[in-house]
Structures are given as structure tokens and as C-alpha cells.
């Protein structure tokens with residue numbers, strides 16, 4: 451982030467100077483690396499804890515986290531565990547962080563090769579989305595965050611999905627107005643879910659916002675994080691939608707519309723890691739070990755969100771692996787064929 455916004459640190463200093471009757475910077479900003487690899491490095495949390503201890507931050511102080519979802523997850527975890535919880539303000543700078551993780555209540559880092567193995571639930575006191583940051587994102591990070599908007603649209607809001615479909619070309623071409631509308635609605639739906647669904651701290655087994663995520667989390671790991679989170683979520687959703695279609699739950703026209711929109715947005719829907727060790731699904735290298743890891747991470751019974759139509763999810767507690775295998779080969783075929791020939795709508 452700093453490479454693209456080299457003046458950020460002096461802007462922060464100037465801002466605090468200008469408002470010196472309201473804000474006192476307790477320390478120079480701590481710069482930590484961004485990206486998923488940073489979440490594998492436990493020394494970064496330690497580094498933040500040390501500064502918090504050295505400058506004597508109390509629970510009435512604020513940690514301001516500026517960056518992508520990874521930096522915000524790390525800083526949020528450090529803030530939540532110092533003094534059992536220092537107040538956190540998030541200033542997310544990627545599409546994904548602005549429309550999904552920033553407005554959530556979770557934070558965490560990876561450990562033992564497992565994503566978000568260490569973490570807490572801790573709502574931020576404020577989230578500030580500044581769209582100006584988004585112009586410097588690389589295309590992959592611009593696109594990646596759109597997957598979370600597709601996710602929440604698919605399970606909750608058909609109109610929003612139609613909007614994404616209508617504006618898919620503009621979004622792929624980096625139209626900032628379309629993106630701002632997308633982020634706004636996606637945030638609204640996430641917030642609404644957290645505030646009104648009745649389970650903000652995920653005590654139950656049901657996790658609707660994790661649609662497409664059991665495979666996504668596993669794929670991120672299997673690809674050694676070559677795939678960004680959003681890219682993996684797009685594949686995970688394509689897989690669960692195709693499974694929903696093959697089991698007769700999701701109408702064919704809806705399925706085609708979803709695949710078409712994901713392709714139009716520029717997502718790849720198949721990577722070879724999906725098909726690794728399909729003959730022995732108990733192996734860690736098989737995508738299907740992601741099912742038990744997902745259950746273990748969430749606790750309770752297995753709950754996989756599937757789709758019965760665009761805008762309406764439904765949860766199941768068991769799945770048929772042989773149908774999933776068929777879904778994987780269909781995605782492989784879709785990627786291999788010219789998609790326009792395959793999709794007839």
C-alpha cells in the first residue's frame with residue numbers, strides 16, 4: 451500500500467497535527483507487510499503488541515489499522531488481545547476489505563498451516579471506507595473483492611445479483627462508479643446480516659456468509675496462496691452452484707447466469723488443485739478434506755450453504771462427493787471450452 455501511497459505517513463502526521471486538540475498519535479505508525487503471507491508471520495502481532503506495551507496504550511485508546519484485509523486482520527487481532535481489547539478503527543484499502551472483512555467482527559492470523567486458526571471476534575468502533583485508495587489496486591485485487599459481493603447477492607439479494615450482472619463489463623473495466631455502488635450495497639447486506647441474523651459471533655453451525663468458502667479456504671492453502679481469497683471464493687461458489695444445479699436444487703437458467711456473470715467479471719473457475727487426489731478424498735491434498743476442516747473451524751455440525759435460486763441459499767448437513775466430482779469436471783470443461791459457446795443464455 452505504501453508503495454502506491456508514499457505520502458500516507460506524512461498525511462497522517464499532518465492530520466494529527468492539525469487536529470492536535472482531538473487526536474494525539476501515541477507512536478509513529480508501524481509499517482507491516484501486506485498480503486496473505488503476512489498472516490503466516492506471528493512476529494508481526496508481537497511487534498504490534500510490543501509497541502502497544504511500550505507506549506502504554508489503554509483500553510480507551512484506539513488502534514487505527516490502514517490496509518488490505520490481511521493487515522486489518524493482523525492489527526485487529528493484536529488490538530483485540532492487548533489488554534483484552536483495545537478499540538479498533540479500520541480503514542480498509544482494498545475492495546474486499548471495504549465490502550466484506552472491514553465491516554465484519556472477525557480478525558485473525560494463520561497458524562499450523564490453517565487459515566485464521568488464531569483470532570477473535572471483536573467489532574471495530576468505526577470503519578472508514580475511502581474509495582480513493584482503490585484506484586491503485588492491481589487488477590486481481592480489484593476483481594477479487596467483487597467475488598464477496600457476488601456471494602452475498604447469490605444468497606440474499608437477487609436484485610443485487612442482477613445489478614452485478616448488468617454492470618459486469620463495467621466492473622471488469624474498472625468503472626469506479628459501478629464499484630462504489632457495489633461496495634455500498636455489499637456492506638449494507640453484510641452489516642444487516644451481522645446486526646439482524648441473530649448470531650453475530652457465530653455460536654450456531656449456520657454460516658450463510660461462508661457460501662463457497664469451504665472449498666475456497668482449502669484452495670488458498672492447496673495453491674500455496676497463489677490464488678487470492680476472492681479468486682478462490684469465485685471458484686468455490688462456482689463449485690457449490692454447479693453442485694446445487696446437478697443435485698436438482700438450482701434451476702439450470704440460474705446456474706448458467708451465475709457462471710456467465712463470474713466469467714464476465716474475469717474469474718477463472720477451475721484450477722488443477724481442485725482435481726488433486728480425487729480418488730482418495732481423505733488425503734489432505736484433496737479438496738474434500740476442506741469439508742472436515744471447515745466443520746472443525748466452525749464447530750458444530752457440517753453446514754454447507756447451497757443455492758436453490760439466485761438470491762436464496764439453503765443449508766445442508768451432508769453432501770454427495772461423487773456429484774461434487776462431476777461438478778469439478780464440468781468446471782474444468784467450462785474453463786477449457788470457449789465459455790461463450792458453452793453458455794447459451
Ligand SMILES: NC(=O)c1ccc[n+]([C@@H]2O[C@H](COP(=O)([O-])OP(=O)(O)OC[C@H]3O[C@@H](n4cnc5c(N)ncnc54)[C@H](O)[C@@H]3O)[C@@H](O)[C@H]2O)c1
Nearest residue numbers: 451484485486518519520543544546551554556583586587
Ligand atoms: N476478518 C474477516 O472477516 C475477513 C473476511 C474476508 C476476508 N478476510 C481476509 O482478508 C484477506 C484478504 O484481504 P485483501 O483481499 O484485502 O488482500 P490483502 O490484504 O492480502 O492485500 C492484497 C495486496 O494489496 C496491497 N494493497 C492494499 N491496499 C492497496 C491499495 N489501495 N493499492 C494498491 N495495493 C494495495 C497489499 O499490500 C497486498 O499486497 C485474507 O487474509 C482473508 O482471509 C478476513
Ligand SMILES: [Zn+2]
Nearest residue numbers: 598663679683
Ligand atoms: Zn471471504
